[in-house]
Amino acid sequence: MRLLLDLRNTKNASQREQLAREADEYGIWGVVVTGPQGAECVEASAIATATRHVVVVVDVDGQGVHPTTLAEEIAVLDQIAERRTMVIFRGPSNSQTTLTTLLRGLPFEGFILSPPPAQASIEVHSVEEIPQVDLPEASAEIAAMIDQYRDSPTAFLIISSNKSIKELARHLIGRAASTDFPQMVADLADQIDPINQ
Amino acid sequence: MDIGIGLWCLQSTATSPRSFGQAYRELIEDAQLAETNGIHSLWLSEHHGYYDGYCPALMPAAGAALAATQTIQIGTGVLLLPLHEPQRVANAANLLNEQAPNRFHLGLGMGYRPIEFEIKQQNISQRLQLMNAGLDALKSQTQIPTWVGISSEKAAERAGRRGLGLFISGAFSKEVVNNLIQAHRNAWEKSDPAEDSPPPVGLLRNLWIVDSEAERRQALDWVRSSYLVYAGLGWGADNTGVDFVSQIEASMDEVEKSATVGSAEQIAEELDGYDVDLVVCRIGYDQPPRSALTDVIERIGRELIPLVDSRGGKQ
Numbered sequence: 001m002r003l004l005l006d007l008r009n010t011k012n013a014s015q016r017e018q019l020a021r022e023a024d025e026y027g028i029w030g031v032v033v034t035g036p037q038g039a040e041c042v043e044a045s046a047i048a049t050a051t052r053h054v055v056v057v058v059d060v061d062g063q064g065v066h067p068t069t070l071a072e073e074i075a076v077l078d079q080i081a082e083r084r085t086m087v088i089f090r091g092p093s094n095s096q097t098t099l100t101t102l103l104r105g106l107p108f109e110g111f112i113l114s115p116p117p118a119q120a121s122i123e124v125h126s127v128e129e130i131p132q133v134d135l136p137e138a139s140a141e142i143a144a145m146i147d148q149y150r151d152s153p154t155a156f157l158i159i160s161s162n163k164s165i166k167e168l169a170r171h172l173i174g175r176a177a178s179t180d181f182p183q184m185v186a187d188l189a190d191q192i193d194p195i196n197q
Numbered sequence: 198m199d200i201g202i203g204l205w206c207l208q209s210t211a212t213s214p215r216s217f218g219q220a221y222r223e224l225i226e227d228a229q230l231a232e233t234n235g236i237h238s239l240w241l242s243e244h245h246g247y248y249d250g251y252c253p254a255l256m257p258a259a260g261a262a263l264a265a266t267q268t269i270q271i272g273t274g275v276l277l278l279p280l281h282e283p284q285r286v287a288n289a290a291n292l293l294n295e296q297a298p299n300r301f302h303l304g305l306g307m308g309y310r311p312i313e314f315e316i317k318q319q320n321i322s323q324r325l326q327l328m329n330a331g332l333d334a335l336k337s338q339t340q341i342p343t344w345v346g347i348s349s350e351k352a353a354e355r356a357g358r359r360g361l362g363l364f365i366s367g368a369f370s371k372e373v374v375n376n377l378i379q380a381h382r383n384a385w386e387k388s389d390p391a392e393d394s395p396p397p398v399g400l401l402r403n404l405w406i407v408d409s410e411a412e413r414r415q416a417l418d419w420v421r422s423s424y425l426v427y428a429g430l431g432w433g434a435d436n437t438g439v440d441f442v443s444q445i446e447a448s449m450d451e452v453e454k455s456a457t458v459g460s461a462e463q464i465a466e467e468l469d470g471y472d473v474d475l476v477v478c479r480i481g482y483d484q485p486p487r488s489a490l491t492d493v494i495e496r497i498g499r500e501l502i503p504l505v506d507s508r509g510g511k512q
Binding site: 036042065073 | 245249251284291
């Protein structure tokens, strides 16, 4: 299971960028960003430009917009992000079908994206497909929650937390990825290299 | 007079194929280089569904360029408003302005390629109405500096009546440019404006700084070759009154004639004759090698801008 850090409710732009940089540095798999309708890929583009590794998951509102326009914006974003784009789509299912087809590099009713996405195919998920959680404060509860979603199973989990990115990375990335995460290593690391110092 | 550079179209053309990843990386590098050299602005251009990847989504591209720089202004030259939902354009422009305060300019045009209107399921015969409705919507939803790309006096008058800036196409003679500016100014004055000064005028010029006759000939060949892109875009566009293809040599001659190619001193003197607020040096051709492009960006900043400033043109 891959963890996606939710930045959609972080109001301050510089704070979003800072958190994305930290996620990038500490190996969080993806960050979820959005914006007012039509500005989602503008926000994602700024985050992609500020980072190098983290996947930029853009949450787009497809209501009342031509799906080719959305697809063009996301394809350009994927060029800027150098293959690091993923999509959460909110909107009509027929628009999602068109978008998914185009972002696979396939033609739809005679139209094909130019430029194409940088990656062979950009994943498009409806909002219901990816669970999201506010992580509790207690470490044991967080661990149990991550285990539960990992074994459910789900490929992605969107997380929100007040904890530092480094702490999340140290304790959760390996747990989310593996059923035999050695918690004692993370706990010992906290003693050798305390997070808050 | 401010000096900007354009037009970044982010293409991979048949004449100069390249990876799109490289094109978008170079947009960032070029914006940073232009900023370092004191250039006022960098302008992007839009088309849809063209084989060479001509950028169809300017707002994310502008977002990347703004995020990678601190002071340079980024503009759309132009975004084809009838092909977009105005509310989405306003939202994107407002976010860009929030992320990079006072550094984003919204240049808008109508578009002319039937295929682009077909892709967006819009009627090309309604493009003027769509444009006007879009401008009305934007006026109430954004305070971003707005420029209208025009190529006729009627269009200049429409922009003037609305109190919007002009973005004048690159291949016109000085006489035509001055007529367009006058039409814009007259319409603005008749509109009983609340502002004291007229809306700004921007002028796109095919331009290159050279030191010798050989370099001049090379630069003019690059300018001529840039017309190939337009010939391709215009293929099948039968509503413009322009025959893009069959008279290609004559059209290239016209483009060459209107180009501003010479020493920095000669170019500064030539630009001094235009009553404009902004000149966008059109250097984003697909033919020049990378080193020639970066060299001319540096020379525009290092040589041309100080000369233009010293002449004390329109501020």
